[in-house]
Amino acid sequence: MIALHTTISIVAIILLIIRFRIDPIIALVAGSLYLGLASGIGFAATLTAITTGFGEIMAKIGLLIGFGVLIGSLLHAVGAFRAMVEALVRLVPAKRLPYALAMALATIFPSIYVDVQVVLAAPVARSSSGLIGPRGLPLLAGALGTGIFCGYVFVVPGLAAVSIAGLLEVPLGTYLLYGIVIGPVTALLTVWLFGLLLRTGWWKADRDEEENEALLEAEEEEANGHLKPRWRPSLGVAVLPILVPLLMIAFGAFAGLAERSNAFIEFIGNPTFALFVGLLGAYAMARRSLRVGGTTAAFEKGLHTTGEILLVTGVGGSLGAVIEATGLAEVLGGLFSVNAAAPVLVSVLLAWFIAALLHLAIGSVSVAAITAAGIIAPILGSLGVAPVVIGLAIASGSLFALQVNSNFFWMFKALLGLSTSGSLKTLTVVTSIASLVSIPLVLTASLVA
Template sequence: MSDTAILVNTAVAILAIVLLIVRFKLNPLIALVLGSCYLGLAAGLGVEGTIETAATGFGDVLAEIGLLIAFGVLMGSLLSDMGAIRRLVDGLLRTLGAQRLPHAMALTIATFLQSIFLDVLLVISAPLARAVAPRLGRYGTARMATALAIGLECGIVFTVPGVAALALAGLLGVSLGTYLVYGLIVVIPTVAISISIMSAVLTRGWWKPELDEQEPAGVTATAEAEPVTTSTTSAAGGSGHAGTGTAGSAADTADSADTDGAAGRPAEAADRPQPPLLLLFTPLIAALVLVASGAVTETLEWSNPVVAFLSTPMVALLIGLVGTCLIGRRFMGQPKVEEALESGLRQSGQILLLSGVGGSLAATIDAIGLGDILGQYLSAGSWAPLLVVWAIAAVLHIAVGSVTISAITAAGLLAPVASSLGLEPVLIALAAGAGSLFMVHLTSNTFWLLQSLMGQTTRGTLKTCSVGVSLASVVAMGPILALSLFL
């Protein structure tokens, strides 16, 4: 088949995936599988070759990141049920004061809390942020809402074990230790700079509380008082976590936790002794340190069998999960630990499937030879390929409305091209992640959750969420392009 025919069929497949999700409200999982099958058949792989390629790609990706996603989500579910987020925000407020809280909260969410499911993390952290907002003055709501949006969305694509970060690393063959190190190099300045710029803009006349915030009567409204709807299916909805649904599902998650309003932790556990906050996060921090140590030893070309075993991402995250379970068992009791684990397993299911079908699409694209074709048009050793990667992911996100789906689809499209570009795969993964953040808008579940939980109008949410996260998408390319000069 000619190069032109392959390019045309690939474009048709991607367009069909977008239309099936957006126009016909088809589940993204089914849409990606149909797109992969069409592309394989149209490009001449045949029925048997298409099915075999898709199945192999699916299995390869799940073998690479399936357990990692599950372990990360399970750890996050346990931390959420133990009240770790509330206590961490309280500690940041006491230590740093209200004025520094937007930066501190966003950086903490973007770096240390990415094992916690996005909808759950948002539902728990937004009321805390809203309660603090009046202490920041007239523009407190704007600053805290912007910080939450940027911290949440940047974290899931740049920080291990964020689900989009795991998917990008797996699809592009990047070791998690490498992605963790370089992702932190990108996410920290991106979050800090973006929030500073947005704060300066919002507090100089762009934010108008009378128009951008709900009426005083609605200030105490919650997601229950104002039902949240999206213009896409629940499967495509979450801008952070595709397939995890609607604001209603997130509110249900918060309700199911049976929290007491004063303590923000399970009512049944109100009388239990509270563990030190550092102890709660020690297993997660230890797991991330072990993963990062693997990248460091690889860079230094130093080998030790014990370190090599412990720094393997699957082993490191398993150690973190076991440690978190033991702490939860001690301070919540075994029944509550089992409930948290069951909740985490339900949350991780469709993320695993979406990551797998992203691998199917990548394998099909590789099999038809698209990588060699695109490699002829993208010159290595320059910034242009990374900008093209960013643009592809950005267009997909604008069309689909989900950060995770657009990141996975972009990575699947670009994975076969990585070797021909002469660029480190980690740079391509990070650029795809940055592009997938561009223009979080009305089809995003995160958009509507932030509107309702932070007491914003749609106009206000377009400023804090859509503009704020889009700015972060652009700012992130600065450190990524800078890294390309050294890698």
């Protein structure tokens, strides 16, 4: 009965979000309440699980998410992201631009704000597409979508990556070591495969491209800017608030693997401290560029966004805590022990499937990843697979087939000047390819994790 009630709870959450357009926060809490009460753990224990689950995940990753979002907001305000993207056009040969764009989005600045990333990169992709040829726009659009979401789910400090690691109690340094390989490799392979697909006549410009007033307005807004920076950082300076924390986290992780760590190295490599250093750098950059008033405005915008992200992440932790309280771990642990011959394959594919199904239903990569991690976290101990591998499998599944039930889909469509069919042929296809390409890489990682 516990498995049945868990299934009903998850289906109900999906229906509330999709059919009745209920906010994911309300749907997740309602589903948690139903599961706790229906499974018989009691009124008090259900509320305790919801509140403690929320508090525990906030203690683990609340500051990380907050610092990351604030860094993104400040860098966006001073034009740092635009400097990074524009540098690609100047430095990279036209035929290599799709690969460079995908790599930069997946590694140099993995996304905290997917909306910001597409707003910044779309005008550059459109303006440089003519350098590549008739297939330039779809190829760059596919590269843009691939890079953004591979960074988002695989590479710290991508929001989904941080959330998955936190919910599954995977050290961020460990997640980074695997994700920084799987994310970029997935992005490059996906762009290459998508390029081959475009050569088959897949793209029909007359049906798949269209002019859009929102695109022109967004470009004008981006060109003019509301905050009017009086100084924009160079490329080398712009990447520092992101690159320095990544290097600090990686340094701490490698030192631990080499058994050369000590208290000071652990302090330097601590993800919270590393992202705080990045935040200090972004804040100093903003103060020089925007003065006090502009910096405060950018900071407040980041705080507003942070609240929304923290709530949905926290209630994802609440759902996981309720599932754990029901004793589902023991039930599923028994199921997995029946097929002990291939526990890694079964477990990885199960994690991928749950995340992919949730993404198809909900339309949000982050909510799908958070929900899947919340569902699987209580049974991690029974799977016999390294938690980082399960986390990467969830990341892989949450990429699958981003399509019309996603707000990002429609923003992508408008900013790149694509029709609905053109957006399906680019964004939906490349996220599906990336999801399928990455899962063998995750299985390979399981051999060494």
